[in-house]
Amino acid sequence: MRQPTDKNKYILTFLITAIIFAGMLYANNLLDEKRAQDVKGVQDQIALDLLSSETQFNLLKESSCKNLNNTVLSQEINSLARKLSYLEANDSGQPNTELVYLKKYYSLLQIKDSILMKELGEKCSNKAPISIFYFYGNKSDCSECEKMGYVLTYLREQYPDLRIYSFDTNLNLSALETLKSLYGVTPTKLPAIVYNDETHVGFKSIEELKELIPALKKFDAQKEKAARDAAKASSTKSE
Numbered sequence: 001m002r003q004p005t006d007k008n009k010y011i012l013t014f015l016i017t018a019i020i021f022a023g024m025l026y027a028n029n030l031l032d033e034k035r036a037q038d039v040k041g042v043q044d045q046i047a048l049d050l051l052s053s054e055t056q057f058n059l060l061k062e063s064s065c066k067n068l069n070n071t072v073l074s075q076e077i078n079s080l081a082r083k084l085s086y087l088e089a090n091d092s093g094q095p096n097t098e099l100v101y102l103k104k105y106y107s108l109l110q111i112k113d114s115i116l117m118k119e120l121g122e123k124c125s126n127k128a129p130i131s132i133f134y135f136y137g138n139k140s141d142c143s144e145c146e147k148m149g150y151v152l153t154y155l156r157e158q159y160p161d162l163r164i165y166s167f168d169t170n171l172n173l174s175a176l177e178t179l180k181s182l183y184g185v186t187p188t189k190l191p192a193i194v195y196n197d198e199t200h201v202g203f204k205s206i207e208e209l210k211e212l213i214p215a216l217k218k219f220d221a222q223k224e225k226a227a228r229d230a231a232k233a234s235s236t237k238s239e
Contacts, residue, residue: 104173110165111175117163130215131163133194135185137170142190144203151206159219 117131134152136145152164167176169187179185185192189201195213210216 100171103168103171107167107171107173107176110167111179114163114165129161129163130159130213131165132213133179133183133192134164134166135169135180135183135190135192135194136166137168137187137190141187145191148191148193148203151204151209155206155209155216159216161219162213162216 114131114133117129121129134148136142136149139146149166152166155162156164167179169176169180169185169190183192183194183197183199185194185199189199191201191203193200193204193209193212200212204212210220
């Protein structure tokens with residue numbers, strides 16, 4: 001008499017299991033579809049950003065020399081730099097997709113801007129800003145990179161005409177790999193600074209960088225002369 005009941009129990013269990021399995025399969029398919037849409041969305045955004053920067057680059061190549069230090073591309077780079085500084089300062093050490101994406105985009109814009117400045121520099125003679133490349137790594141593979149970063153930040157604040165392009169060597173980016181290869185930058189040669197196509201490895205103090213980049217000393221002399229002239233003019237006026 002109990003056999004039909006057991007049979008019904010097995011059928012009910014099978015049906016419940018089948019429903020759960022079908023539901024999980026459906027949910028998994030929805031998740032896969034959502035992931036595919038997210039990936040496509042990111043790919044489309046990257047493609048659009050790159051097309052936009054290419055268009056900016058071509059437009060800026062035709063720009064006037066008087067706008068050398070204040071291009072739209074430069075403003076975008078500065079805006080991204082501030083956002084990156086905030087994200088890095090609040091980085092928990094866990095994988096951060098937004099931070100990696102911004103670093104890659106920032107690196108590409110910097111490379112484009114450096115090419116643009118070089119071309120405009122040839123066109124505009126002495127009006128081109130001084131440019132250096134700075135390659136850095138994590139604290140674990142570059143103990144002096146953080147200290148080098150502070151020195152370069154100070155110099156950037158003191159010399160508006162100094163353009164510093166900073167690159168995280170741990171990024172998986174083909175354009176950056178090409179740049180590293182051109183200047184012989186490797187994980188064991190950090191921090192690295194490139195000026196006038198020459199690579200200098202290791203920490204450099206402010207004075208060492210001024211020796212490396214004579215134009216900075218020239219700016220210092222101009223500042224000192226301007227200060228003396230201003231003091232002299234003020235003294236003459238008071239008499």
